[in-house]
Amino acid sequence: xxxxxxxxxxxxxxxxxxxxxxxxxxxxxxxxxxxxxxxxxxxxxxxxxxxxxxxxxxxxxxxxxxxxxxxxxxxxxxxxxxxxxxxxxxxxxxxxxxxxxxxxxxxxxxxxxxxxxxxxxxxxxxxxxxxxxxxxxxxxxxxxxxxxxxxxxxxxxxxxxxxxxxxxxxxxxxxxxxxxxxxxxxxxxxx
Amino acid sequence: xxxxxxxxxxxxxxxxxxxxxxxxxxxxxxxxxxxxxxxxxxxxxxxxxxxxxxxxxxxxxxxxxxxxxxxxxxxxxxxxxxxxxxxxxxxxxxxxxxxxxxxxxxxxxxxxxxxxxxxxxxxxxxxxxxxxxxxxxxxxxxxxxxxxxxxxxxxxxxxxxxxxxxxxxxxxxxxxxxxxxxxxxxxxxxxxxxxxxxxxxxxxxxxxxxxxxxxxxxxxxxxxxxxxxxxxxxxxxxxxxxxxxxxxxxxxxxxxxxxxxxxxxxxxxxxxxxxxxxxxxxxxxxxxxxxxxxxxxxxxxxxxxxxxxxxxxxxxxxxxxxxxxxxxxxxxxxxxxxxxxxxxxxxxxxxxxxxxxxxxxxxxxxxxxxxxxxxxxxxxxxxxxxxxxxxx
Amino acid sequence: xxxxxxxxxxxxxxxxxxxxxxxxxxxxxxxxxxxxxxxxxxxxxxxxxxxxxxxxxxxxxxxxxxxxxxxxxxxxxxxxxxxxxxxxxxxxxxxxxxxxxxxxxxxxxxxxxxxxxxxxxxxxxxxxxxxxxxxxxxxxxxxxxxxxxxxxxxxxxxxxxxxxxxxxxxxxxxxxxxxxxxxxxxxxxxxxxxxxxxxxxxxxxxxxxxxxxxxxxxxxxxxxxxxxxxxxxxxxxxxxxxxxxxxxxxxxxxxxxxxxxxxxxxxxxxxxxxxxxxxxxxxxxxxxxxxxxxxxxxxxxxxxxxxxxxxxxxxxxxxxxxxxxxxxxxxxxxxxxxxxxxxxxxxxxxxxxxxxxxxxxxxxxxxxxxxxxxxxxxxxxxxxx
Numbered sequence: 001x002x003x004x005x006x007x008x009x010x011x012x013x014x015x016x017x018x019x020x021x022x023x024x025x026x027x028x029x030x031x032x033x034x035x036x037x038x039x040x041x042x043x044x045x046x047x048x049x050x051x052x053x054x055x056x057x058x059x060x061x062x063x064x065x066x067x068x069x070x071x072x073x074x075x076x077x078x079x080x081x082x083x084x085x086x087x088x089x090x091x092x093x094x095x096x097x098x099x100x101x102x103x104x105x106x107x108x109x110x111x112x113x114x115x116x117x118x119x120x121x122x123x124x125x126x127x128x129x130x131x132x133x134x135x136x137x138x139x140x141x142x143x144x145x146x147x148x149x150x151x152x153x154x155x156x157x158x159x160x161x162x163x164x165x166x167x168x169x170x171x172x173x174x175x176x177x178x179x180x181x182x183x184x185x186x187x188x189x190x191x
Numbered sequence: 192x193x194x195x196x197x198x199x200x201x202x203x204x205x206x207x208x209x210x211x212x213x214x215x216x217x218x219x220x221x222x223x224x225x226x227x228x229x230x231x232x233x234x235x236x237x238x239x240x241x242x243x244x245x246x247x248x249x250x251x252x253x254x255x256x257x258x259x260x261x262x263x264x265x266x267x268x269x270x271x272x273x274x275x276x277x278x279x280x281x282x283x284x285x286x287x288x289x290x291x292x293x294x295x296x297x298x299x300x301x302x303x304x305x306x307x308x309x310x311x312x313x314x315x316x317x318x319x320x321x322x323x324x325x326x327x328x329x330x331x332x333x334x335x336x337x338x339x340x341x342x343x344x345x346x347x348x349x350x351x352x353x354x355x356x357x358x359x360x361x362x363x364x365x366x367x368x369x370x371x372x373x374x375x376x377x378x379x380x381x382x383x384x385x386x387x388x389x390x391x392x393x394x395x396x397x398x399x400x401x402x403x404x405x406x407x408x409x410x411x412x413x414x415x416x417x418x419x420x421x422x423x424x425x426x427x428x429x430x431x432x433x434x435x436x437x438x439x440x441x442x443x444x445x446x447x448x449x450x451x452x453x454x455x456x457x458x459x460x461x462x463x464x465x466x467x468x469x470x471x472x473x474x475x476x477x478x479x480x481x482x483x484x485x486x487x488x489x490x491x492x493x494x495x496x497x498x499x500x501x502x503x504x505x506x507x508x509x510x511x512x513x514x515x516x517x518x519x520x521x522x523x524x525x526x527x528x529x530x531x532x533x534x535x536x537x538x539x540x541x542x543x544x545x546x547x548x549x550x551x552x553x554x555x556x557x558x559x560x561x562x563x564x565x566x567x568x569x570x571x572x573x574x575x576x577x578x579x580x581x582x583x
Numbered sequence: 584x585x586x587x588x589x590x591x592x593x594x595x596x597x598x599x600x601x602x603x604x605x606x607x608x609x610x611x612x613x614x615x616x617x618x619x620x621x622x623x624x625x626x627x628x629x630x631x632x633x634x635x636x637x638x639x640x641x642x643x644x645x646x647x648x649x650x651x652x653x654x655x656x657x658x659x660x661x662x663x664x665x666x667x668x669x670x671x672x673x674x675x676x677x678x679x680x681x682x683x684x685x686x687x688x689x690x691x692x693x694x695x696x697x698x699x700x701x702x703x704x705x706x707x708x709x710x711x712x713x714x715x716x717x718x719x720x721x722x723x724x725x726x727x728x729x730x731x732x733x734x735x736x737x738x739x740x741x742x743x744x745x746x747x748x749x750x751x752x753x754x755x756x757x758x759x760x761x762x763x764x765x766x767x768x769x770x771x772x773x774x775x776x777x778x779x780x781x782x783x784x785x786x787x788x789x790x791x792x793x794x795x796x797x798x799x800x801x802x803x804x805x806x807x808x809x810x811x812x813x814x815x816x817x818x819x820x821x822x823x824x825x826x827x828x829x830x831x832x833x834x835x836x837x838x839x840x841x842x843x844x845x846x847x848x849x850x851x852x853x854x855x856x857x858x859x860x861x862x863x864x865x866x867x868x869x870x871x872x873x874x875x876x877x878x879x880x881x882x883x884x885x886x887x888x889x890x891x892x893x894x895x896x897x898x899x900x901x902x903x904x905x906x907x908x909x910x911x912x913x914x915x916x917x918x919x920x921x922x923x924x925x926x927x928x929x930x931x932x933x934x935x936x937x938x939x940x941x942x943x944x945x946x947x948x949x950x951x952x953x954x955x956x957x958x959x960x961x962x963x964x965x966x967x968x
Binding site: 074 | 207208209210211213214215216217218222223226227229230234256313317318320321324329330331332334335336337338340341344345346348349351352374376377379394395396397398399410441443444445446447448449451453542546551552553554555
Binding site: 192193196198219221245250251252253256257258259260261262263264265266267268270271272273274275276277278279280281287291294295297298299300322323325326329436437438439440441442443453454457461465570571572574575 | 591638639645646647650651652653655656657658659660664665666667668669670671672673674678681682684685686687688689690691692693712713715716718719720829830831832833834835836839846850851854952955956957958
């Protein structure tokens with residue numbers, strides 16, 4: 001039994017401090033300063049992601065293989081995070097896979113509502129020879145197209161076979177957006 | 192890492208303080224910190240002069256709109272002319288701060304430590320959710336213009352598919368926590384609602400509705416840690432830190448099974464080993480798992496080994512985690528009910544375990560007798576588990 | 584406050600790894616920089632399997648330096664911290680070392696890795712980020728476009744208090760940039776004379792371009808271990824022992840700061856030297872590596888750390904020159920190898936460790952977090968086992 005059980009009748013926290021404001025009260029405060037940070041960056045992709053982005057331009061998805069444990073990482077990293085050794089070999093992997101999870105977004109990054117909802121999810125890529133365990137897999141986060149909200153809600157989408165839908169070669173820039181989205185393989189019926 | 196270490200000097204929590212949690216607070220980030228610090232010191236019967244060291248937590252600097260946000264907060268957090276360090280594991284920070292306070296004392300480096308967490312999300316424009324656009328990988332993820340809720344919705348969808356839980360089953364957590372929060376003096380989002388209210392609220396990213404999510408909040412929380420010698424001298428209302436654990440999983444959340452948080456399990460195992468807890472589902476009397484979303488509490492109860500895998504939603508709906516249930520979970524009202532000023536929320540959860548174990552929780556006091564409790568937070572890109580076990 | 588328990592383990596630094604520094608390392612991402620440094624540090628430490636043998640991992644970084652909110656997300660993979668106890672210190676690398684030191688002193692942890700990196704070459708609006716560090720209500724509306732003004736104010740006040748002239752600051756610059764010619768990591772070393780410094784373009788009076796260290800890219804990792812582990816791994820010859828460590832914050836507000844002084848260096852050094860049992864630092868230390876991201880800061884730290892009451896007189900007399908009674912910045916300092924953001928303290932420590940490995944002895948390293956912060960760290964390291 002707790003030794004304090006009989007001691008205290010108080011309720012903590014007592015009178016927590018501070019003053020809440022309504023939105024209009026906030027805007028009426030004097031001395032409010034509006035400030036837009038000047039924060040721009042040129043992110044270095046580095047060795048492994050650099051190759052990944054280059055290959056996207058060619059319509060290919062590549063991963064990197066760990067020489068010690070054999071894991072194939074997609075997207076590729078320059079090192080195996082489980083063995084901590086450099087991954088030297090870059091391997092091409094199929095642009096097909098299965099949907100691990102998918103959701104329907106009705107809002108934008110900024111929290112405004114979208115006119116047309118967008119479906120996004122995780123694609124577990126088909127990587128032959130990769131000994132997947134239950135928990136880890138090679139995969140990408142991307143948009144799904146040709147999938148209906150009903151598929152997401154019913155759960156049909158989970159486990160669905162999909163393939164990358166590539167932008168035309170002349171429009172590819174070496175960006176993750178060179179893949180427009182992942183769409184169901186024909187056998188699964190594209191509504 | 193060593194286990195079964197004979198520890199001569201234990202580390203105690205001897206006071207806790209909170210501000211109100213609100214959507215918009217009048218006070219500056221420094222002032223919020225100072226209010227929480229003052230209350231924690233008063234409760235511990237100490238003054239700032241008695242404090243050796245300060246550990247500070249605040250999550251993305253972008254909310255406060257400050258580079259070096261920890262440095263900026265220093266004087267508000269009571270760190271003037273003191274050693275101060277800011278530890279940071281995203282949303283997991285709220286429990287990482289108490290963990291860091293523990294090692295400050297357990298190492299013999301300091302006798303008294305203030306653990307302070309602050310978050311002011313309201314200044315961010317156009318909406319605080321926009322700040323989260325910058326947590327994503329700038330090369331692979333940001334081009335898709337994600338909203339933070341996407342990642343939670345993907346995880347929730349996966350949990351539902353793998354564990355057979357419906358949206359209604361999960362909504363129970365929101366109902367429970369918002370109701371618990373009616374008894375919390377700091378609460379921002381306390382309410383008597385039903386599962387239907389959750390299901391009928393605005394769908395943001397299916398399967399996530401507005402009432403599945405904790406609100407945007409401003410607020411601060413503080414705890415006072417002390418060595419055994421000081422704790423015994425100062426107060427009877429103290430609890431001991433029995434175990435701490437923290438684990439980071441890899442960055443690539445889309446290369447992992449999202450239905451189960453293995454990193455929370457490993458962090459919990461680390462803390463339980465240190466605390467000598469062998470059967471957590473039997474030995475833990477009260478638990479404050481991180482609940483920024485309702486399914487997250489279930490996810491974390493499983494990771495903490497309080498519920499078997501995929502069973503937490505079932506137990507929750509049977510009342511197992513209610514305040515008068517077998518293992519009360521989020522008796523404070525959690526992030527869903529009290530509010531979610533990111534770093535401060537996890538520290539609020541740690542404070543709740545302190546108040547529960549010292550029988551100071553008033554109307555929130557759980558029905559069963561309590562001797563051991565756990566607080567946990569989670570963060571980064573589905574990556575972090577931070578766990579603290581406390582006992583009397 | 585200090586109560587050292589005889590049963591607590593002593594702590595040594597057993598491995599160091601550095602990749603860079605360079606003004607820009609475009610071929611590697613910041614994660615790859617961290618990985619390259621980690622590989623080198625773990626080999627240096629004699630650790631076969633870092634995934635098994637390291638108990639905890641600490642990364643030191645700040646969100647706006649990275650351009651990523653919650654940059655902590657990216658730290659476990661490259662340093663071996665996946666599914667291990669890993670966390671970020673939003674602070675200088677030496678503050679990270681202090682956390683690692685405490686973790687080992689709890690008795691639960693035997694080996695802890697501390698990482699810090701800098702990729703300022705990825706930041707397109709460096710001055711914009713610096714401005715974002717200033718108080719939003721009070722300072723931002725009035726700050727001049729050149730953020731170095733903040734250091735220049737300090738420099739003027741310090742010169743007044745210490746009786747220093749611009750020529751004295753130029754002596755510091757010339758000393759460090761010349762020493763740096765012997766350090767392969769120096770990218771801004773040069774055979775310059777004090778006259779060259781005085782004639783360099785003025786950035787913010789009294790600081791010229793040569794008085795200010797350049798931001799540089801780098802990855803740095805150091806490995807700390809308990810005394811038992813040092814014996815178990817058989818790395819006694821490489822181990823450099825931590826005799827004392829401290830850090831301190833003066834305030835978070837410009838208006839509360841003691842201008843022209845560095846109370847945070849005072850707090851940090853007092854703790855580090857006290858823990859090391861050093862009462863006469865000038866006599867007991869063999870060398871000092873201290874913060875010189877701005878030239879005036881070197882003599883200021885020497886004053887605040889209690890090394891000398893008159894750092895300017897000592898400077899003029901050559902006390903701190905190589906071969907002098909107490910050499911300061913034998914690495915060439917930041918004026919030679921740069922200002923790698925949160926990795927600055929760690930890189931300074933690496934140089935101190937390398938000197939001790941070569942020559943033995945006892946050294947003090949001091950690191951400030953730079954403008955506009957009032958936080959510093961200090962560490963005393965020794966070759967004596």
